[in-house]
Amino acid sequence: MVDAAYEKLAGALNARSTAFPAVKCDEFYDLVSFLFTPEEAAIAVAMPLGNATVEEIANNLPNKDLKKLAGQLETMADKGLIHIRERDGKKLYEALPFVPGITEFQLMRGIVDERHKKIAMLLRDYAKAMIKSFMSADPPKLESSAPGKKVAVDKEIEHKSTIVPFEELKGLIMKTDYISVGTCICRHQAALLGKPSDKPVNNCMILGESAQFAAERGFTTRMTKEEAIKRIEEAEDAGLIHTFANSPDLFTNLLCNCYKDRCMIVRGISKSPVPSMAVNARWVVNIKEDDCTACEACIPRCQMDALKMVDGKLVREEMRCIGCGICMWVCPTDALVLEPRPAGKIPLRS
Numbered sequence: 001m002v003d004a005a006y007e008k009l010a011g012a013l014n015a016r017s018t019a020f021p022a023v024k025c026d027e028f029y030d031l032v033s034f035l036f037t038p039e040e041a042a043i044a045v046a047m048p049l050g051n052a053t054v055e056e057i058a059n060n061l062p063n064k065d066l067k068k069l070a071g072q073l074e075t076m077a078d079k080g081l082i083h084i085r086e087r088d089g090k091k092l093y094e095a096l097p098f099v100p101g102i103t104e105f106q107l108m109r110g111i112v113d114e115r116h117k118k119i120a121m122l123l124r125d126y127a128k129a130m131i132k133s134f135m136s137a138d139p140p141k142l143e144s145s146a147p148g149k150k151v152a153v154d155k156e157i158e159h160k161s162t163i164v165p166f167e168e169l170k171g172l173i174m175k176t177d178y179i180s181v182g183t184c185i186c187r188h189q190a191a192l193l194g195k196p197s198d199k200p201v202n203n204c205m206i207l208g209e210s211a212q213f214a215a216e217r218g219f220t221t222r223m224t225k226e227e228a229i230k231r232i233e234e235a236e237d238a239g240l241i242h243t244f245a246n247s248p249d250l251f252t253n254l255l256c257n258c259y260k261d262r263c264m265i266v267r268g269i270s271k272s273p274v275p276s277m278a279v280n281a282r283w284v285v286n287i288k289e290d291d292c293t294a295c296e297a298c299i300p301r302c303q304m305d306a307l308k309m310v311d312g313k314l315v316r317e318e319m320r321c322i323g324c325g326i327c328m329w330v331c332p333t334d335a336l337v338l339e340p341r342p343a344g345k346i347p348l349r350s
C-alpha cells in the first residue's frame with residue numbers, strides 16, 4: 001500500500017511546476033519513495049509555495065518540534081529535495097518541483113555508483129510511464145495543491161525554457177556574480193544507463209543565488225566568469241544548444257547545454273511541427289546570400305532541420321529556426337547572422 005504522504009506529494013510537486021508533471025502511477029511511487037522518506041514527503045507537502053520559515057512549515061505539521069524539523073530540512077537540502085536561502089540572518093526554505101529542481105540535483109554531482117544508477121533508471125521509467133499516460137485515450141488531470149499560499153500565485157507558475165545564443169549568454173555571464181557548474185544530467189543519466197556521450201559533460205550551469213546554494217551543498221563547483229565562458233565555448237564547439245530555464249517564482253537560473261540525442265527537452269522541441277513555438281525563441285538566423293559559398297558546413301549543425309539546400313542555394317525555414325546560433329559557429333564566411341524574430345511572428349510562449 002502506498003503511504004499517504006506519497007499520494008499527496010504529486011499535488012505538491014505540480015503546484016510548483018508542471019514542466020515534468022507528477023502523475024500517480026507505480027513508477028512515480030517507486031521514484032519518490034526512493035528519494036523521500038515518508039516523513040520527508042509529509043514535510044514537502046506541508047511546505048507553503050515560495051519561501052517559508054521553519055515556524056510556518058511547522059504550522060502545517062502535527063509535530064511542532066522546530067529543532068528536529070530544522071535538522072530534517074537540512075538533510076532534505078543535502079538530498080536536493082528543497083532549497084534554502086538566508087534573508088536577514090533567517091533561513092528560508094522552499095520546496096522544489098521535479099524540474100527544474102529535484103531531478104537536476106540528483107544527478108548534477110556526476111557520481112557513478114549503484115544509488116545513482118538506480119536513480120537514473122527510476123527517472124527513465126517514470127518519464128516513460130508519464131509520457132505514456134499523457135498519450136493515452138484518457139490522459140490524467142494534474143492534481144495541484146500546496147498549503148498557505150504565501151506568495152502571489154494567482155497567476156500560473158510556468159516553466160519557461162529560453163534559447164540563449166552565445167554572444168547574449170556571454171553578456172549574461174559577465175553580469176552574474178556567482179556561477180557554478182555541474183554535470184549535465186541528461187548525458188550523465190544516459191551514461192549511468194550504459195549510453196555515454198562523446199560531448200563534454202561538465203557544463204550544466206546555475207547562475208546567481210541558487211548557484212551558491214548548489215556549490216555549498218556540493219552539487220556543483222564555483223567558477224569564475226572567464227572559466228564559465230570557456231565552458232560555454234566548448235559547448236558551442238560541440239554543437240550544444242544553450243537553454244536557460246528560469247522563473248522569478250522558482251528557485252533557480254539553470255543553464256543547460258545539450259543536444260537532441262540525449263536531452264528530452266531539445267528532442268521534444270525538434271520534434272515539434274513548429275520548433276520556434278515550442279520554446280521561447282527570440283532570435284532567428286538570416287543568410288547573407290552574397291557571402292554564402294554554399295559549402296553546407298552549417299546544415300548538420302542544425303538540430304531543428306531548419307537549413308537545407310534548394311537549387312544550390314542555402315535556405316532557412318523561419319518557423320523551424322529557434323535562433324540558437326549553433327550553425328554560425330562553423331560558417332567560414334560569416335554568412336549567417338542572428339536577428340530578433342520579426343514582429344507579428346513572435347512565438348506564443350515568448
Ligand code: SF4
Pocket residue numbers: 284285301302303304305306307316320321322323324325326327328
Ligand atoms: S538554423 Fe541555426 S540558429 Fe536556427 S535553429 Fe538551426 S542551428 Fe539554430
Ligand code: SF4
Pocket residue numbers: 287291292293294295296297298299314330331332333334335336
Ligand atoms: S556554412 Fe556559411 S557559407 Fe557554408 S552554407 Fe552555411 S552559410 Fe553558407
